[in-house]
Amino acid sequence: MAWDRRRRRASETGPWGFVAHNLSLVSFVVIALGVLVVARAQGDVFEEAREVFNDAGAPIMETLAVPAAEVKRWSDGVGSLFTLYAENQRLREENERLLAAQSELAYLQRKVLRYEELLKAPAEADVTSVAARIIADATGPFAHTVLVNAGRAQGVTKGQAVVDERGLLGRIIASGERSARVLLLTDLNSRIPVMIEGDNLKAILVGDSSLRPVLEYLPPGSRLTVGARVVTTPDGGVFPPGVAVGRVAAGSNEPRVQLFTGEGRADFVRVLHYTAPVDVDKVAPEADPANGKAGAVSSNPVSGPPPQAAAPTPHAPHAAPRQPT
Amino acid sequence: MSVFLQVAVLWMIRQAWLSMPLIAAVAGMAIAMAPANLARGLVQAPDLVLICVFFWAIYGPSFLPPWAVFLLGLIQDFATGGPIGFWALIYLTAYGFTLSQRVFFSGRSGPGVWIGFAMVASVTAVVAWVLGSTSYARWMMPWAIMSQAAVTILFYPLVARLLSYLRGTLTTAREAP
Numbered sequence: 001m002a003w004d005r006r007r008r009r010a011s012e013t014g015p016w017g018f019v020a021h022n023l024s025l026v027s028f029v030v031i032a033l034g035v036l037v038v039a040r041a042q043g044d045v046f047e048e049a050r051e052v053f054n055d056a057g058a059p060i061m062e063t064l065a066v067p068a069a070e071v072k073r074w075s076d077g078v079g080s081l082f083t084l085y086a087e088n089q090r091l092r093e094e095n096e097r098l099l100a101a102q103s104e105l106a107y108l109q110r111k112v113l114r115y116e117e118l119l120k121a122p123a124e125a126d127v128t129s130v131a132a133r134i135i136a137d138a139t140g141p142f143a144h145t146v147l148v149n150a151g152r153a154q155g156v157t158k159g160q161a162v163v164d165e166r167g168l169l170g171r172i173i174a175s176g177e178r179s180a181r182v183l184l185l186t187d188l189n190s191r192i193p194v195m196i197e198g199d200n201l202k203a204i205l206v207g208d209s210s211l212r213p214v215l216e217y218l219p220p221g222s223r224l225t226v227g228a229r230v231v232t233t234p235d236g237g238v239f240p241p242g243v244a245v246g247r248v249a250a251g252s253n254e255p256r257v258q259l260f261t262g263e264g265r266a267d268f269v270r271v272l273h274y275t276a277p278v279d280v281d282k283v284a285p286e287a288d289p290a291n292g293k294a295g296a297v298s299s300n301p302v303s304g305p306p307p308q309a310a311a312p313t314p315h316a317p318h319a320a321p322r323q324p325t
Numbered sequence: 326m327s328v329f330l331q332v333a334v335l336w337m338i339r340q341a342w343l344s345m346p347l348i349a350a351v352a353g354m355a356i357a358m359a360p361a362n363l364a365r366g367l368v369q370a371p372d373l374v375l376i377c378v379f380f381w382a383i384y385g386p387s388f389l390p391p392w393a394v395f396l397l398g399l400i401q402d403f404a405t406g407g408p409i410g411f412w413a414l415i416y417l418t419a420y421g422f423t424l425s426q427r428v429f430f431s432g433r434s435g436p437g438v439w440i441g442f443a444m445v446a447s448v449t450a451v452v453a454w455v456l457g458s459t460s461y462a463r464w465m466m467p468w469a470i471m472s473q474a475a476v477t478i479l480f481y482p483l484v485a486r487l488l489s490y491l492r493g494t495l496t497t498a499r500e501a502p
Contacts, residue, residue, distance in 0.1 A: 018425055025391040025424070029417045032395060036410030040460060046409045053403040060355060068359035075361070136404070137360040141369060141469035142457050143407035146360070173406065181406050188461050209469050267360070 051176040054147060058179035061136040062149055069267055127240045129163075129270040130154045135179070141209065144187035146170075150271060151178045159238050161272045167244035167260030168192075168232060169269055180271070185213055185245070185259060193235040194245055194257075198228045205230070205245065205257060215248075215255040226250040230257050237276030345491055346388045350377035350397050353484070358404060369473035371480040374401060375449060378416050379442050380488045382423035383430045388495060394420045408460055415456060419449040435482065442485075443478045450474040 019026050039046055080087060115121075132150035139146070150156045152175055162169045162182045170184040171192070183190050190207035194215070201222050203215040215224075228248045232239040246259040353373030374397050381389035398413025405412070423430075423445050430441045450470045457465045 018421075022391070022421065022424060025417065025421055028391045028395040029414065029421070032398065032410045032413040032417055034410075035399075036408060036414055036460065039409040039411075050403060050406070057355075057404065061358065064355055064359040068361040071361040134360045136355075136358045138358050138405040139369075140372075140405055141453070141473050142411070142461070142465075143405040145406040183406070188463070188465075208463075209466055 047174065050174050050181070054174065054179045054181060055151070055176035058135060058147065058149060058176070061147060062133075065133065065135040072267070126275075128273045130156060130273070131268055131270055132156070132180075133268055134266070139184070139186075142188065144184040144190075144207065144209065145173070146182045146184065148180050148182055148269060148271070149178065151176045151180050153177055154271075155273060156180045156271050161232070161239045161243060161274065162269050163243060163272060164261055164266035164269045166266075167246065168239075169261050169266075171238070172271065182269075185261075186211060192239065192245075193233050194230050195233045196224060196228050196230050196248060199223070199225055202233060202235070203255075210256075212249050212252070212256040212258055215257060218255065224248050224255050234274075234276060238274075240272055240274040243272070343388070343495065345495070346377065346381050346385075346488075347393045347397070349488070349491060350374050350389070351400060353377060354397075354401060354404065368476055369469060371477045371484075372473055373477075373480070373484060374412075374416065375419060375446060375477055376442070376481055376484045377488065378420050379423050379445050380485055382420050383427055383438070383441075384489075384492055385496065386424060388492070391417065391420065411456065411460055415449060415453050418452050419445055422448055435485075438485070439478075439481055442481045446474045446478050446481075 130150050132148035132154070134146045135149050136147035138144075146169075148156075148162070156172060156175050158172055158175050160172045162171060168185065170182045170187070170190065172180045173183040174181040185192065185205060185207055186209060187207045188209055190205075190213070192205050193202065194205045195202050196215075199222070201218060201224070204217045205213050206216045207213045215230075218224075226248050227250075230245045230248060232241060232243040232245060234241045244260055246257040246261075249256045249258040350373070353376075357370045357373050377389065378394055378397070394416050395413050398411075398416040399409065401412035401416075402409045426441070426445075430438055450473075454465055454467055454470050457470070
């Protein structure tokens with residue numbers, strides 16, 4: 001009897017015994033592995049399912065977002081109690097600075113308007129926006145995405161830029177009927193074209209799961225100024241020009257950007273509707289000389305002369321008047 | 326007739342209640358994703374699903390069978406917008422690893438199981454790091470994964486206490502199958 005028990009145990013233990021006892025577990029592992037391989041090979045296979053899932057989950061997450069917003073309000077309130085005096089001082093100083101900047105801004109606005117009139121500059125492409133609420137924050141060690149409660153019904157489509165009051169947050173990667181998923185700038189799959197103001201350099205901002213994404217594809221030998229503002233460029237016709245992204249960060253081996261939307265998260269965001277007036281890819285090669293001239297009157301935030309690295313193509317959308325198609 | 330109806334209704338309620346472990350895990354996932362943003366993005370939210378997977382693998386795998394773990398992983402994949410099958414594979418691995426080590430956990434007191442969970446969470450983090458690096462085709466920074474594992478380990482006693490109450494409503498057996 002004892003011998004039998006020992007023999008049975010010997011056959012039941014070990015990896016094969018475990019597999020034999022957990023066949024359903026092993027088969028689900030194999031299915032999951034298969035699904036993962038298919039999903040990585042053909043990313044679009046599950047796109048529709050994702051949209052349906054987002055739409056189905058949106059009402060639940062929307063309900064949960066209400067108490068979550070209340071919790072956030074309380075925690076912000078408690079946190080600010082300890083820094084009330086310092087915060088007050090900071091706001092006073094900022095207010096003084098802003099008041100000084102306000103009069104200068106009004107003067108510059110009048111000046112730009114007058115120049116535009118003199119040069120008969122065409123109107124810029126309109127950027128309209130839709131307000132939406134963040135209803136789910138799926139920021140984990142891998143994916144960095146949020147769900148917003150606006151979808152195709154509100155005109156939100158794939159590729160549109162999403163901003164909060166501080167700057168660019170990310171772009172829409174999947175849009176359902178009533179909800180849409182935003183890929184944040186910090187996500188591993190996020191890559192957006194940006195321009196470094198002042199240095200007039202173009203680069204691709206690549207997310208790597210850290211709070212500070214990396215600047216890649218900089219022109220060789222380029223030097224960056226720490227603290228320089230990084231803004232979007234309309235290259236590829238996806239983002240409107242000049243949306244604030246962050247500042248060039250100090251203290252790291254590779255060039256990184258401290259995002260304006262880095263810490264904390266807004267409750268409400270704006271999804272920008274931007275239509276590039278011309279197809280940049282098609283027009284760029286033959287339209288260079290004309291664009292070079294038009295670039296001077298564009299309202300691109302980078303006002304200095306475009307260096308060699310910064311091709312005049314980003315100015316093309318402004319230069320060409322919007323034609324009804 | 327009315328007796329049959331009563332029996333049928335009671336049976337349905339019982340079945341619905343038996344799926345509470347799955348529902349509770351989904352609810353935990355949804356709560357962790359609610360945009361309260363208490364940690365200001367500095368630390369990750371705890372992986373409550375991993376705690377559920379570990380807990381039920383030890384105290385009653387029949388209440389959260391492999392298909393339910395697979396389903397939880399798929400829901401997580403859809404909810405985070407990541408590659409489909411990614412979290413399903415991670416949770417199934419954690420479930421399988423816990424099951425294989427179940428004999429060491431059974432009969433242990435709270436801190437003993439907590440240490441066991443820390444071990445499983447660490448192994449899961451390593452698996453997630455390898456799978457993430459392979460799946461995203463680039464070296465992942467281990468900091469985010471490690472910080473989530475640490476936060477999840479800290480949350481274990483609280484969540485396990487809640488799950489113990491739930492288990493008490495499902496069975497009275499000390500060692501559920």
